[in-house]
Amino acid sequence: MDFTISPRIEDYRARIARFVEDNVLPLEEDRAHYDAHENIRLDALEHLREKARAEGLWCLQLKEETGGQGFGKVGMAVCYEEMNRSIFGPAVFNSAAPDDGNMMVLELAATDTQKERWLQPIVQGKVRSAFVMTEPHPGSGSDPAGMMLTTAKKTGGKYVIRGRKWFITGAAEADHFILVARTSDDPRKGLTAFLHHQDSPGFRIDRRIPIMGPEEHGGHCEIVYEGMEVPAEDVLLAEGDGLKLTQMRLGPARLTHCMRWLGLSKRCVEIANTYAHERFAFGTRLSSRESIQMMLGDLAMQIEVGRLLVMKAAWALDQGSYARKEVSMAKVHVANLLHNAADVAIQINGARGYSKDTVLEWIYRYARQARLVDGADEVHKMVLHRSLEKEGRGFWTWEAGS
Structure with a gap:
């Protein structure tokens, strides 16, 4: 590989470095800008996000047609390293987990209709998201295909979800969720991914799990599915493509x-x-x-x-x-x-x-x-x-x- 980065990437890296130095680090130094969970207060964050958008430093990881700059992973490596000179940096540029990974996978896997409904609000910074896979013992951890207990039973044109998940990052402040549940016992095609809203009936946050901290916005939550219904059009990819x-x-x-x-x-x-x-x-x-x-x-x-x-x-x-x-x-x-x-x-x-x-x-x-x-x-x-x-x-x- 060639270790030379393009002039365009270097220009963005330098602009990010200046933005972090001039705008983000001063807020980080003042404890008044921290919330109760030791992250940046949301009102302070939104002010910085507006400035980052205005300077064209927003969602650089996504394709231009999605609302980003199409940097690819090499360009992201250069810029993300610069963003996280501050503990507040990634959230400012809409490049923090879990939204970052959720946006990238939705860009790859969602239909055009799903992108408009589920992806664009995250890209625009209007909502936050969570990826729902990990379960309490004896459920899914590093081996989701073999251990996942949360089920999705198809009934007509919808799926009924039952199960419990935990350590779901960002869930307390997320509106959009990507959920992985079991639809069959097939070792390779037994899991399916679903999209759902925070206000879906049959979904609830059981608790925000206390951790050693500090926490991302929305914490790490234990959540419960008690017969939540998801229409078939909100399946991501196809049934059996969850893994x-x-x-x-x-x-x-x-x-x-x-x-x-x-x-x-x-x-x-x-x-x-x-x-x-x-x-x-x-x-x-x-x-x-x-x-x-x-x-x-x-x-x-x-x-x-x-x-x-x-x-x-x-x-x-x-x-x-x-x-x-x-x-x-x-x-x-x-x-x-x-x-x-x-x-x-x-x-x-x-x-x-x-x-x-x-x-x-x-x-x-x-x-x-x-x-x-x-x-x-x-x-x-x-x-x-x-x-x-x-x-x-x-x-x-x-x-x-x-």
Whole structure:
């Protein structure tokens, strides 16, 4: 792959960087702009979103005909990393999970009629959305095809949904939902994806699950389906294509998480490096100490490793590959990197890092979920091992040009 980015992408990256510096970071520094769940207050968010729209920095990941800029995954990797220099950044540009992944999969899989009804309101920032798949034990987790218990029984021209889901990100503030439920016992074609509204009869939020935090807007909720009816026209793709739909959504969504986490990792280094240059101990500037230099040097290297893994996976996706190996490697590495970057930065900052005087403790608590969401580390390593067993030495190859 060519590591040179286009002048257009670089222009957007620089504009995003200036926007975050001038508009987002000042709000992040003032705790008055945080809500009760430690995210940006919605009124403050809407003000920034209006400015981002006005500057043409909105939904860059989508095709131009959908309302974006058609950046592809490589362009997204460059820009998302810049957006998440601030913990508030992705939401400002309408590039935060779960809306980000939901918009991209609806753009790929929905009919024109479904796009108008279900996708465009999210693109326009009028509503938020949620992806509903994970279930409490013994239901669906990393193995939805084999373990999903939520059922959808077809009766005439509609489906009746019954079941329970949990850790559904954003559900408390979502209007549009993509639900995956079981329609048969077929191991490959047993799941189906549905679209429904928050106000659909038979759907309710049982609780907003308390977490280590901080939380995305809408939290992580446990929800219940008690005979909710969905008309056949609100099936996404076709009956039995639910597993296909999840694979279409989750691969790219895992990678966009990594793009954003790289931005947060760099922010940790930025805060630690600034403090190390300012702080004296025993007559010596911290940045002059070899131990500090080694810690920050190692983080810089690991961030660059993560950027290369992410960019290779992004490039592969843009070439039409599923990039399963590449995405799994990026996911494991960057998730662990984020946690380590926050930990090291807090250690260098000492008590200041542990306090709320910086965003480091926010990032540290947020980072612990990175090794769990969209597949735990262990699951991705098992996937990589299966590929290794199947491919042998072919696991490590370069694409040959014609």
